[in-house]
Amino acid sequence: MSKDIWPLWEVFVRSAHGLAHKHVGSLHAPDAEMAMLNARDVYTRRNEGVSLWVVKSTDIVASEPAANEALFDAPKDKSYRYPTYFTVPKGVKHL
Amino acid sequence: MYTQLVQPDESSAGDAGPEASVFEDKIDRAVTIEPTDWMPEAYRKTLLRQISQHAHSEIVGMLPEANWLTRAPSLERKLILLAKVQDEGGHGLYLYSAAETLGTSRDDMIDALLEKRAKYSSIFNYPTLTWADVGAIGWLVDGAAIINQIPLTQCSYGPYARAMVRICKEESFHQRQGYDVMVTLARGTPEQHAMAQDALDRWWWPSVMMFGPPDAESAHNEQSMRWKIKLFSNDALRQKFVDQTIPQADALGLTIPDPDLRWNEATQHYDFGTPDWSEFYEVIRGNGPCNRERLGARRAAHEDGAWVREAALAYERKVRERATA
Amino acid sequence: MNAAAVDRSRFEFLLRAGDNGLILGQRLVVLIGHAPILEEELGMANVALDLLGHARMWLSYAGEVEGANRTEDDLAYFRGASEFRNALLVEQDNGDFAATIVRQFLFDTWHARALGAWSASSDERIAGIAQKAKREVDYHVTRSGDWVARLGDGTDESHARMQTALAQLWPYTGELFIADDVDRELAARGIAGSPEELRDAWLGDVAAVFARATLSIPEDAWTPSGGKRGLHSEHLSYLLAEMQSLRRSVPGTRW
Numbered sequence: 290m291s292k293d294i295w296p297l298w299e300v301f302v303r304s305a306h307g308l309a310h311k312h313v314g315s316l317h318a319p320d321a322e323m324a325m326l327n328a329r330d331v332y333t334r335r336n337e338g339v340s341l342w343v344v345k346s347t348d349i350v351a352s353e354p355a356a357n358e359a360l361f362d363a364p365k366d367k368s369y370r371y372p373t374y375f376t377v378p379k380g381v382k383h384l
Numbered sequence: 385m386y387t388q389l390v391q392p393d394e395s396s397a398g399d400a401g402p403e404a405s406v407f408e409d410k411i412d413r414a415v416t417i418e419p420t421d422w423m424p425e426a427y428r429k430t431l432l433r434q435i436s437q438h439a440h441s442e443i444v445g446m447l448p449e450a451n452w453l454t455r456a457p458s459l460e461r462k463l464i465l466l467a468k469v470q471d472e473g474g475h476g477l478y479l480y481s482a483a484e485t486l487g488t489s490r491d492d493m494i495d496a497l498l499e500k501r502a503k504y505s506s507i508f509n510y511p512t513l514t515w516a517d518v519g520a521i522g523w524l525v526d527g528a529a530i531i532n533q534i535p536l537t538q539c540s541y542g543p544y545a546r547a548m549v550r551i552c553k554e555e556s557f558h559q560r561q562g563y564d565v566m567v568t569l570a571r572g573t574p575e576q577h578a579m580a581q582d583a584l585d586r587w588w589w590p591s592v593m594m595f596g597p598p599d600a601e602s603a604h605n606e607q608s609m610r611w612k613i614k615l616f617s618n619d620a621l622r623q624k625f626v627d628q629t630i631p632q633a634d635a636l637g638l639t640i641p642d643p644d645l646r647w648n649e650a651t652q653h654y655d656f657g658t659p660d661w662s663e664f665y666e667v668i669r670g671n672g673p674c675n676r677e678r679l680g681a682r683r684a685a686h687e688d689g690a691w692v693r694e695a696a697l698a699y700e701r702k703v704r705e706r707a708t709a
Numbered sequence: 710m711n712a713a714a715v716d717r718s719r720f721e722f723l724l725r726a727g728d729n730g731l732i733l734g735q736r737l738v739v740l741i742g743h744a745p746i747l748e749e750e751l752g753m754a755n756v757a758l759d760l761l762g763h764a765r766m767w768l769s770y771a772g773e774v775e776g777a778n779r780t781e782d783d784l785a786y787f788r789g790a791s792e793f794r795n796a797l798l799v800e801q802d803n804g805d806f807a808a809t810i811v812r813q814f815l816f817d818t819w820h821a822r823a824l825g826a827w828s829a830s831s832d833e834r835i836a837g838i839a840q841k842a843k844r845e846v847d848y849h850v851t852r853s854g855d856w857v858a859r860l861g862d863g864t865d866e867s868h869a870r871m872q873t874a875l876a877q878l879w880p881y882t883g884e885l886f887i888a889d890d891v892d893r894e895l896a897a898r899g900i901a902g903s904p905e906e907l908r909d910a911w912l913g914d915v916a917a918v919f920a921r922a923t924l925s926i927p928e929d930a931w932t933p934s935g936g937k938r939g940l941h942s943e944h945l946s947y948l949l950a951e952m953q954s955l956r957r958s959v960p961g962t963r964w
Binding site for chain 1: 477478482484489491547550690693696697698700703
Binding site: 443446447450453454455456457458459460461462463466467469470473474476477480515568572573575576681682684685686688689690691692693694695696697698699700702 | 731735738739741742743744745746747748750751754755757758761762764765768781782785786805806858859860862863864866867870951952954955956959962963964
C-alpha cells in the first residue's frame, strides 16, 4: 500500500558549538515541515541553538566508490599541502 | 542478544573477486564499511537481519515498560520512565535508519515483524506484573543490553557502529534508573522488598537467556566474528553479565533464584545453573506469555494508523499541486 | 500550626494550571506504543514530558502556597476527583487519532495564550514558570496545528473524522474562557489576567488553522463547565483510579 508509505529523509545536525552539519541518521515524514519537526524531536530532543537540515534521501547525489580515486586521490606529489610535511624549529610557537 | 537466532548467511561463501579483497582488506585494517561500498551478499544479509531485529527489539521493548506509565508511583518516576521509553523508541528509529542503508525499507521491516517473519529479543515477551518489574528490566535487561552494545560500537559497518555510539550515550541512565527503583524498593517496607524479590525471581532466568543459546548449540559464528558483526560469543557475554550482576544483587539484599550459583575461586568467575532452554525456544517460537499481545498491539497501531499516514501524504500532494498550478 | 490565612486564590490558580498538565499528560502517555508511526510516538512523548514537567512545577508551588506540607505527589496521588481543578477538555477520552489531535490543538492554542498572559504575572515564580513553559508550548501549537491541517485537508476519511472530533470536543472550549470569583481576584491582584481576555486572540489562532484545514467550527451553544469547581465528567474518576492505585496501595512510603 504505497499510499501510506512516508518518504525517507536524511537528517544533518550542527550543534551549538559545531562548525559543520553532521549526518546523524534518517527518519520518515510526509513532507519537509513534518520532517523538520520530527528531526527536532528525534535527533535533538529540541536542544536550542542547534541547526538542522533535512533532505529527502532521493535528492542526495552520492559519489560512486569507484570514482573515489579520481575525485579524492590525495595528491601524493603535493604533500607540501599538509602541515605535517614541514618541520617547525624547536621553540617556535603558534605555527 | 539481538542475534539470538540470526543464522549467518552463507550464500556468497565463494566470493573471490577484486572487490572482495578490497572489502576484506578494509575489515582487516578496521576501516568502516559504508553504504555505497561493495560488500558480500552474506555480509549485507546478515547485517540487515541483525540490525532490523535489534530495531524491532527496541520498539517492542517499549511496551512492557509503557505498561506502567499510567500507574508510576510518583511524578518523578513517571517522567523518568517516559523519557526512557521514548529513548527506546528513538533507538529503534536510529536502527531502522541504519538498516535502510542496506537496501530495505521501514515498511518492509515492519511488515516482516508483524507477519512474524522477523524476530525480536525474547525478553520482551514477558509480562510486567508489578512496578518492581520496571526496576528489574532497567537493571537486568538494560544491563545486558549495555554489555552487548558497547562492543557493537566497533562493528565494521559504519551506520550500525555510529547508531550504537549514539545509543550507548543515551543508554547511560537507563540501567541506573532501573537499579534506583530496585534500591528504593529493596530498602522499603517489607511489602516493597517482597515486590522487588518477586520481580528478580521472574526476570533473572529470562535475562540470562537473552544472550542466546550456549555456544556449543549456536549457529556457526566465525564469519560474523571476522566481519566484526558479532564480537563476542554468547557464553562470554553471559558470563560477563552474571559476574557483574551478582554483586549488584548482593548490595540490594536480594537473592538470585539460582541454587547452583557460586563463586569459583579458581576461575575467578561465578558458576551458575543451566537455564531452561526449552522455555527459550518456546518463547522464540512465539509461545511466550506476551508474544501475541506485543505483536497484536504493534499491528493494531500500524493498521489503525493507516488512514493517518495516508492523509498526511494526500495533503502533501495537494500542497504540491497547488504550488505548481 | 500556622493559623495565617492561606492565599486561596493563588493556591487555586496553581492547582488549575498543574492539573491541566497532569491530566492531559496522563492521557497522552497511554498513546506510547499505539501511535500511527514511530516518529509520532516520540513527538507525542515529548509533549507529554513537557506537560508533566510543567505540572510538577505548578503543583510543587501549590503545595508551598498551601503551607500544609503537601508535596507534588501528595497533591497528584491523594486528592479525589472533586478536588481536581483541571478543565473538562483535558480529561476527555483519547478516541481516535483525530480526537487526540483536536483535543491537543484546542488545548495547546489556549495554553500558549494563557502562558503568554501569565508571563507578566506579579508573582515572579508564576511568571518564570510561564515563560519557560511557553517556549515549549509554542512548539506544541506548531506540532498539533500541522496535524490539524494535514488531517483536515488530507483524505475524505481524515476530514470526516476530524469534523466528528471537532463536533464532539468544541463544546469543552467554552469553559477555558469563563471567569469565576477566583479569576477575578487574581486579575485584580495582577497575578493572572482574566480568561475572558484570551478568547478573541485564541479564536483567531484557531480559525486560521481551521481554514487551512478546511474544517468548519461547529455551531453549538452547549458549554459544559465545572472543572474549576471540582465538578468533572465521569472520565476523571477512572483516570485517577488508575493513576493513583499503586501509590495509594502502600501509603507513607518512598517510591
